[in-house]
Structures are given as C-alpha cells and as structure tokens.
Amino acid sequence: MYIVSPSILASDFSKLGCEAEAVYNAGAQWLHIDVMDGHFVPNITLGADIVRSIRPHSKAFFDVHLMIDDPLFYAERFAQAGAELITFHIEAPCDIEKTISKIKELGVKVGISLKPKTPAEAIAPYLKDIDLVLVMTVEPGFGGQKFMADMLPKIAELKKMIDESGKDILIQVDGGIDKNTAPLVKEAGATVLVAGSSVFRSNDYKEAIDSLKNA
Numbered sequence: 001m002y003i004v005s006p007s008i009l010a011s012d013f014s015k016l017g018c019e020a021e022a023v024y025n026a027g028a029q030w031l032h033i034d035v036m037d038g039h040f041v042p043n044i045t046l047g048a049d050i051v052r053s054i055r056p057h058s059k060a061f062f063d064v065h066l067m068i069d070d071p072l073f074y075a076e077r078f079a080q081a082g083a084e085l086i087t088f089h090i091e092a093p094c095d096i097e098k099t100i101s102k103i104k105e106l107g108v109k110v111g112i113s114l115k116p117k118t119p120a121e122a123i124a125p126y127l128k129d130i131d132l133v134l135v136m137t138v139e140p141g142f143g144g145q146k147f148m149a150d151m152l153p154k155i156a157e158l159k160k161m162i163d164e165s166g167k168d169i170l171i172q173v174d175g176g177i178d179k180n181t182a183p184l185v186k187e188a189g190a191t192v193l194v195a196g197s198s199v200f201r202s203n204d205y206k207e208a209i210d211s212l213k214n215a
C-alpha cells in the first residue's frame with residue numbers, strides 16, 4: 001500500500017541503467033527521475049534522452065519530477081521518452097491549466113509539486129484535474145538535505161482536502177526520507193515515498209526499500 005520511488009539522482013550516474021534495474025529488482029515499484037534545468041533550481045541534472053536510455057532497463061513506473069521553468073514545452077519529450085507520471089511545480093512561471101491539459105493529452109498521469117514555502121491551499125483550484133500532489137520536504141535542487149519536519153502539517157492538510165474532495169489523489173513526499181522520517185510522513189497521510197540517499201547510499205537496496213515500506 002505504500003509505494004517507494006527511489007530517486008535516481010542519488011545513484012551512480014556512470015551506470016544509470018544498472019542502478020534503475022537494481023532498485024526495481026529490490027522491490028521498488030516506481031523510479032523517481034529528477035529533471036533540473038539550472039533556472040527553476042540552481043542545478044542541472046538530466047534530460048529526456050537519458051530517460052529514454054534508462055527505459056529498457058527497468059519495468060518500474062517512471063515518475064518524472066520536473067524542476068524546470070517550462071514544463072509545458074518539455075512534457076511531450078519526457079512522455080515520448082517513457083515517463084508515466086509527469087509532475088511539475090506550481091511555482092514554475094507557466095500556465096498551470098494548460099500544462100495539466102497537455103500532460104493529460106499525452107496519456108500520462110499528472111502531478112503538481114509544492115515547494116516548502118507554498119501553502120497547501122495553492123493546490124485547491126487544480127485538485128479536480130490531477131493524479132498526485134508532491135510535497136517537497138526539502139528545498140528542491142539537491143539530494144541529501146535534511147528533512148523539514150515543519151512540512152508534516154501541510155501533508156495532513158492536503159490529506160484532509162483530498163479526502164473532502166472525494167478524489168483519488170496520491171500524496172508523494174520528496175526530500176530527506178529515510179527509515180526515521182518515513183513513519184512521520186505516513187502518519188500525516190503520504191503514500192508515495194521518494195528516497196534518494198537512503199536507498200542509493202545504502203549497501204543493501206532491498207533492505208533500505210523494505211525498511212521504508214514497513215517503517
């Protein structure tokens with residue numbers, strides 16, 4: 001019932017295909033792929049061609065997190081590359097409604113992400129149209145940061161809003177998730193746990209993934 005989505009950002013980039021395969025074989029149903037453009041966040045990671053090259057190495061559900069200024073333009077490239085969920089930021093300087101429609105037209109699931117300073121209410125106008133809300137529990141841009149416990153009330157608030165809406169919307173959390181913080185976010189209402197360092201920096205991927213699922 002809980003989904004673990006290991007963030008490939010923390011993997012060994014010199015062997016992305018093997019890393020993607022390894023976490024799927026270790027029991028992760030999803031693979032989280034962080035795309036950064038050096039504008040929306042001060043870091044640059046990977047593009048659609050790299051997603052396409054990883055695709056044959058994993059049967060996992062490809063969860064693409066766009067931390068970019070122009071998701072409307074790039075969504076199609078990532079869908080063609082094998083993304084099954086495209087999540088973009090509500091803070092991106094783009095037309096949110098148009099971006100949601102575009103992603104849906106491409107036949108993939110759509111998620112919206114909130115940076116730590118963005119309140120839960122910001123998502124209200126879009127709840128009717130989306131499949132997932134991603135709550136950032138660190139400032140987006142880099143892996144390995146400390147979990148922000150003050151995001152827990154926001155997760156709980158979103159859970160309440162979603163329950164009241166009657167819609168089937170997943171709550172995903174991203175940043176500083178490990179076996180100590182996983183129980184806290186689950187308690188607040190999250191069901192999809194992104195984990196970079198706590199999975200890829202461990203010696204045993206299966207043990208790390210199981211410990212997040214069972215925490």
Ligand code: DX5
Nearest residue numbers: 007140141143144176196197
């Ligand atoms: C940060 C990314 C995260 C990151 C999480 O901007 O969105 O997905 O990889 O890494 P950890 O789990 O190490 O905090």
Ligand code: ZN
Nearest residue numbers: 034065174194
């Ligand atoms: Zn992410």
